[in-house]
Amino acid sequence: MTEPGPAAIRLAPGLWQAMVEHALRERPLEACGLLAGRGDRAYAFYPTRNAARSPTRYDIDPQDLLRVTLELEARGEEVWGIFHSHPATPAYPSRTDVRLAFYPSAFYLICSTADPTRPVLRAFRIVDGAVSEVAVHAEDGGAGGRGSPPASPRPSAGGSP
Numbered sequence: 043m044t045e046p047g048p049a050a051i052r053l054a055p056g057l058w059q060a061m062v063e064h065a066l067r068e069r070p071l072e073a074c075g076l077l078a079g080r081g082d083r084a085y086a087f088y089p090t091r092n093a094a095r096s097p098t099r100y101d102i103d104p105q106d107l108l109r110v111t112l113e114l115e116a117r118g119e120e121v122w123g124i125f126h127s128h129p130a131t132p133a134y135p136s137r138t139d140v141r142l143a144f145y146p147s148a149f150y151l152i153c154s155t156a157d158p159t160r161p162v163l164r165a166f167r168i169v170d171g172a173v174s175e176v177a178v179h180a181e182d183g184g185a186g187g188r189g190s191p192p193a194s195p196r197p198s199a200g201g202s203p
């Protein structure tokens with residue numbers, strides 16, 4: 043079986059941060075959302091409600107799913123990526139995630155907030171039950187491909203002028 047799609051994806055500036063913040067905000071529930079993109083690059087993130095309101099699974103709110111799908115269809119696009127968070131477990135597809143991966147052409151992005159001070163974002167393709175990881179590069183350096191948080195600006199206090 044050939045590996046489908048690119049080995050790495052790129053996130054437009056601000057997307058890494060937007061996904062991580064959504065995940066942290068929804069904690070301890072799983073957060074979810076959708077991504078718009080072209081080719082190997084995501085250009086927009088749509089946070090959605092988790093209809094399951096569960097700490098261990100997600101169910102993208104049907105109204106949100108419809109709204110985003112229609113918006114993308116109007117531009118001749120499809121859902122590019124599906125995002126959700128793992129509040130207490132690693133950023134890797136669970137058995138349920140694999141079983142319910144109905145979009146073989148989509149990228150599945152998972153953010154672990156098990157350590158909320160060090161959120162980890164990883165991306166995967168899930169095709170016919172097979173999981174393959176895709177590297178994530180944030181164009182603003184957000185993830186640095188390693189899922190580490192963006193470097194925060196150093197406080198200007200202290201130091202000589």
Ligand SMILES: [Zn+2]
Pocket residue numbers: 126127128134135136139152
């Ligand atoms: Zn999951």
